[in-house]
Amino acid sequence: MDGDNNTIEIGELVRFEAEYGPRAGIVLQINPSKILIKGFDTNEYWLEKENLELYIDFIEGEGRARKLKTVYEEFFGVRYNRMPSKNLETLLNILQKHGISYNPDAKRADDPFRMHRNKAYLTNTERTKYSAKPILGDEISRLLPKWIEPEELPSSSRDPLGLQAFAMHLADKLLPGMTVFTSRAGYFFFLSWALKSLNETHSDTGQYDVLKRLERALVLCESLYHGKDGLKDCIHLGNRSKMRLLANGVGNVEIPDKILKRQDATGCYNLYKNSMISLGFWEEDEEAAIKGLLPYRLTKLGEKIADLFEKRNYSSELLRWAKEKETKRSVIHLENWGEDLCFLTYGSIGEKKTFLEGFLFAKGHSDRVVYDANLRLKTLIALDYEDLLIGDSINEMQAPVTDEAYGAAVSELEDKEPGYNQFFLVHYFDNRKKKNIEPFVDAAIYEILGLSLNAIFAGVFYHVKNSGRTNIPKWIAKDVVAGSRNIDFWDAKLEEAVKISRESERKLISIILSLDTSSQSGVIEAGLMLLMRVLSDEFNRQVLNSHLAECAFQDILEDLTTQKEKNMRQVLEFLIKALILHHRGVFERKHKERWLDIDGDEVYAFEISGDMALGFHSYRFPQLMSIIRDIELSREDLHNGGQ
Template sequence: MKQLTKLSNIDQFLPRWTKRVIAETGGRDPLGLSRVSDMIVEFLLTGITTQTNRARYYSFYCWNIWNIWHIHLTEKPQKYKDFVDSFRRREAVLAMSTYANNSNTSPVGIKAARPILEKGFQRGEMDSNFRVLPSNALGGYGQYYGGSLYQLGLTRRIENGIDHLNKGMGEALAEAFHLSIHETPYIQKELFRKTKIPLVDFDGSKKLLTLDAIMKKSGVIERKLLIDLFFGFNGTTICESTLLRRHTLGQILHILCEYERHDLYLNLDSIDVIFVYAPSYFDVIWSEEDDKTIPYKCPEKFRRCHSLWRQFCLQQYFTNALENILFAVLEIIGNESAGLTIENIVLRLMETTFLKVLREKAGKDCYRPREILKAFNIEDIPTHEASYDLQQLLIPTAKNSEFDILRISEEDTGSVTAKAMLLLAVLYGKWRGIQDEEGMCYVHEHAGNGLWFWTFMPIIDKWLDKNTKWDETLERIIRCFIVDQHDRIMYEKKRLESCWFRTDGNRLFKEQEYSPKFRANRHLQAVNIMRDLCLIESDDEGYLSITSKGKTILNKILNEHECVIRKTIDSICMRYLIVAPMIMRS
């Protein structure tokens, strides 16, 4: 009997509050903590973003803009407006065809396409003269996919602001798309030139003009080319970012195989936990059904990729801790029309359930920061062995693991702040002694002025001093890593009018709500793309499995010799090992 493992989405571990909190959008980053996260994810999944989750858009947009094949060969636009008009008509037809063929799909522009599609069925002809995204003349390409196609080397920008296709893979994808739709009335009657399409011709074309058609027999060439593109199989040498994208996609396939090997089946709703946090950070696969974990051994070939994803997860837990403190600060000052000083904020935090929560989790009173570290058997700066042992001990099911801490009930701002301090303590214990992990070396080399956990760890070193008190600890964190960091980020973005709080003299005044959130890791988009490419399949309930083609690709990755053009990450590691001790002493 199959054991079904449907883990809750990571959002369940985000802070909750007893009153309505305004939902956040992805661009809101008051402390600049997304910078390091985005840098890591961009390196690991170049060309795949949080908004690019369908494989066929990559080949469709190549076909749509190909300068010597379709628009330029058949219509030869002389002005940017001509290019946009031609582009828009084709994209509108793709959106309408996709929805008409499968109402459960959501192509770019579904809101605009649905009412026009309904009118078209009534009138007997479809109108393709509309923007799928009213805010962008080039629709999904201009809003979402254009940057990805450029990063993958498929397009270039030349005169008049018109994007052109590069030779090689870009042209091959355009030809493959055209070949798959060549026999439709839409192409045979050159209906792409017109704004009105007879219903009979639309019906005769829509099955091949959909995003889903790539999974059919007609899409076999497109699938082959896109697999080569995403996995970097189309050249004798590849750059390091292409290699890491290959290994990230390969590790997803490998993790799926491991779950299946243990008779566990994964749901789309559990992407974050399954493909990122459990195997990449905790090195386990996790059955929530019986709350057991099974060790996950990452293939040696994926070691560098695996290490970078660990650093991404570490940054998310660090982000959650600091943003919990920001949240608590905003809640306290939000009820004070005259504002509050940082000293008064700290007093309010410690008047509530702060010490109570620490005592419940530590099993003893924690009147000073040193005592919370003792709860994790930390009495001195952790060695490599001590940090490694703690990483092995505090897996998701263990008491006081990151997952366990994030489950703390939030009664008030004191419990929120206690949760943040506990999370910082366990991260310190797990990582303070680790100085030679490859992912950490890369982040150190590329983070610049970005705030990440290693720049914060010297603050926690001071917790080991028996004379360090909670009030001075909280005051320093709020002043340096909340107030000063917030102001620095707002000045850099030149968004002072959009700040979350403002200072007047020595007092803080709340400007808007904020709730902590985990940053996107793009694994859901990667899984959706690999489903389109028939490497992963899902049943009606969203449970995932790897296909025979997916296993073939995984074996090819694991067994293939890789010739990589690399920025010698080994030399980066050596420089890092030299400077890391100096950083920690500063």
């Protein structure tokens, strides 16, 4: 093996020969003579550099195509003739993290497994090189980190138990390629047109700066067109800045310097670019990046969607204005532009058909695009089968909530008013034994269990925040149990407690989300009752053990089985301690905010700031419903292949 193609650094995925065959692992430590590798087979190896090879180099040669079971054995030292799904997911997550793409149709042990380097990925060495040496120029060097790194929300204080990552994994099985930001179909048209227009022409200020001006000009036109009375009708990034834009009342205006906070991170280009690829409109283009252009190119479908935007009456005027500096336009003219470009007007037959070809019916595209489109289509068909997709009662529900600080619908948790995420997932939980709805059921059970655990943690959080250091057993006896109307529940053992709690899961969810932060004991009791009810059901436990085996709280629930002979007071004490220890682990692994810690029987504030919200994570259903409204999707569109 030759490790000279790329300098090997700590954290890299490498391949090497071990006693029982080739193995894979992560570089932990580098000494002058040898390198320490932590193998995925749990062993540690001290090896010389010449005996190591970056895995990403290996797959570009002889390792590109092998059987799935061979690759798995290489990583974990175990050969399967039937590949367990959770083992496969573990392998795929490792490969994705280290910039390796693969064919998504490989499921069985003997299936061919083709791997290739994700061209948008840089090794640690390459990241260091490009950040230290802007050899591609300031513009593209600034862009590079944004298109090689996964999109993540800002660090949140709403996830003390680290549940969001797995929720996003489940959401990707329902609506891949969408995020909490991708709520408007119009951005796919606008951005494709902008990419085509800007990469075809030279700009002294750089294509990216012109693109940002284009976005701000578009928001200004939409704001002026809709006016103060139309703020809720046409939500877009920077929506909450409309009032500021409309307050001046002047006759001529320039493109504002600021509509979005931190536009580099929260503008439509950064938030939609991965979705543009998933829908088959864009492809990564390294040559364009080297030339200082936006690092993407349009696919044939992307050309179609760009041309449709270009045909709008004022698209060329908008582009000309964005390229000019210190030029004002009449408010009346901009209102006309806004009417022409409005995101509520993309439901024509041609626009809808072209958009759906990427969104749902991606025949003839790459394997990844087709795979994502098929999952989205299955999700929409499943929703429609339950009459949840199109109808008056559905359309009256709330649109995505936007946040000016981040520029879009960034709430990880829905507000307490039941929105699409809660509405859909509780519906599928109630109907969980129906066929062909497994991804919905997985998400529903995960969310309800997560809500129950978060409710218990939140009750402790607010008590400690208000009252300080607390002895857990004494507090449970004095406040939680003493104030309960269900004393029999607290005296019952684990298996008996469920029979005493007569409230349904739906009702308990409603109770948790309706209580305010002063009702700590009520939130805890409802959370514990909800947890017991969900875990008492054999079907739910099967889903938990098969489909949710890798989720963040699985270790807590497994340990809970050791408490069968304890009453619910003792079970709650065990859970509180387990949750706080889990919270500590989340902080240590993910550097999330650390609020509470434990010392024997006492819980105390570590560094409490802000509040903790309770709700369902976003599964992108509000964004889906917004897009459906934009393109005026009908049942005929869905079931006739968009024709």
